[in-house]
Amino acid sequence: MTLAGVIGFMLGGSYVWLGAATFPVLMTLDILLPADHKMRAQGTALLGDFAMYLQLPCMILLVWAFARSVATAINPITGADNSSWQLAGSLLSLGWLSAVPTLPVAHELMHRRHWFPRYVAKCLSAFYGDPNRDIAHIVIHHVHLDTAKDSDTPRRGQTIYSFVFQATWGSYKDTWEKSAEILRKLGHASLGWRNPVWLMPLLSGSIIVFVGLTTGLGAALTAVAAMVMAKMFVEGFNYFQHYGLIRVEGAPIELHHAWNHLGAIVLPIGAEITNHINHHLDGHIPFYALKPEPQAPQMPSLFLCFAAGLIPPVWFRFIAQPRLKDWDERFATPGERKLADQANAQAGWPRWLAST
Numbered sequence: 001m002t003l004a005g006v007i008g009f010m011l012g013g014s015y016v017w018l019g020a021a022t023f024p025v026l027m028t029l030d031i032l033l034p035a036d037h038k039m040r041a042q043g044t045a046l047l048g049d050f051a052m053y054l055q056l057p058c059m060i061l062l063v064w065a066f067a068r069s070v071a072t073a074i075n076p077i078t079g080a081d082n083s084s085w086q087l088a089g090s091l092l093s094l095g096w097l098s099a100v101p102t103l104p105v106a107h108e109l110m111h112r113r114h115w116f117p118r119y120v121a122k123c124l125s126a127f128y129g130d131p132n133r134d135i136a137h138i139v140i141h142h143v144h145l146d147t148a149k150d151s152d153t154p155r156r157g158q159t160i161y162s163f164v165f166q167a168t169w170g171s172y173k174d175t176w177e178k179s180a181e182i183l184r185k186l187g188h189a190s191l192g193w194r195n196p197v198w199l200m201p202l203l204s205g206s207i208i209v210f211v212g213l214t215t216g217l218g219a220a221l222t223a224v225a226a227m228v229m230a231k232m233f234v235e236g237f238n239y240f241q242h243y244g245l246i247r248v249e250g251a252p253i254e255l256h257h258a259w260n261h262l263g264a265i266v267l268p269i270g271a272e273i274t275n276h277i278n279h280h281l282d283g284h285i286p287f288y289a290l291k292p293e294p295q296a297p298q299m300p301s302l303f304l305c306f307a308a309g310l311i312p313p314v315w316f317r318f319i320a321q322p323r324l325k326d327w328d329e330r331f332a333t334p335g336e337r338k339l340a341d342q343a344n345a346q347a348g349w350p351r352w353l354a355s356t
Contacts, residue, residue, distance in 0.1 A: 001026075001269065002058040005097045009065035009090065016069050016086050019062075019093030027303035030265035037262060040272070040288040048288045052271070055105040056120055059098070059127055063223070066094045067211045070219040091222055095229030098127040103234050104271035110134035111283050126203035128230035132196050136174035142283055146247035146257050156244040156324065156340075157347025159312040160236055167235040240305045241276050244324045245297075246343060248335045253280055255293060256331035259323075261302040262292055274302055297327050316349075325352050 005019025151170020212220030
């Protein structure tokens with residue numbers, strides 16, 4: 001996917017849409033192909049890890065090719081008559097590819113125990129403006145999953161548009177609070193050089209500065225817009241993995257506490273993370289060893305969910321409410337049913353649990 005974007009930027013013109021065009025192609029395949037319930041071949045672990053680390057140089061190459069392409073699109077000296085069309089394609093392609101497959105790779109590496117993959121994850125996360133996402137994700141999300149304390153869990157009735165801002169603010173806020181807390185306990189200044197929050201202007205800022213210095217202000221602003229767009233895609237990914245699910249604070253995480261999207265396309269490009277509950281049961285299991293859980297709560301194609309989520313009434317009526325009704329009735333514990341009924345009432349949804 002990433003190399004398709006690089007090739008498109010190198011060819012220029014309408015070819016810059018090549019990266020963005022992977023979205024409808026992959027969406028169609030993911031919807032049409034049957035679900036994938038197979039375990040991965042353990043012998044491919046080394047090759048799989050190589051592909052993970054290869055994403056960082058591929059993204060650096062993508063940004064370089066993007067800058068080159070945008071310079072052609074916005075430079076009047078070239079006399080190009082399709083600059084607006086080319087600029088839009090460059091923006092969409094970089095925004096999409098900075099999120100997928102970049103986010104799934106970064107997510108996989110941030111859960112590794114060694115410092116090197118975790119720092120590669122920070123570098124990859126910089127392409128969507130959140131190089132410290134690992135802190136909030138591991139310390140908050142994996143601990144408070146499906147509770148009010150987790151900003152990565154959308155409430156019932158919440159649209160993807162409001163959730164994007166909730167999750168973005170929550171990620172930055174949790175990172176700041178946890179980093180400052182740890183530094184104070186160690187006797188260091190909260191805003192000293194040890195605070196990882198400085199990685200955001202350093203890493204994400206360096207991407208923008210590189211594009212600006214090599215291509216100009218117009219390209220730098222386009223790169224900023226692509227980074228913001230990528231962040232929206234990233235938070236949208238979270239939206240569909242946890243939508244409306246509920247867990248009593250302090251209760252153990254069980255098989256029904258995450259949605260799974262076992263599509264034949266989304267699994268490999270998502271580094272198996274859409275086999276989501278198996279990951280939450282043990283965050284240190286590498287992607288190629290995750291066990292599919294077809295008996296756990298399922299969602300249809302993640303691509304289909306994303307398309308439906310852009311039109312909230314469609315998402316609520318045809319996907320979210322039917323799936324959550326089934327979850328409440330078949331999977332939820334008594335304590336979770338009580339909270340679910342309250343959540344349905346607050347969302348203005350039908351209270352299908354009121355009589356049980």
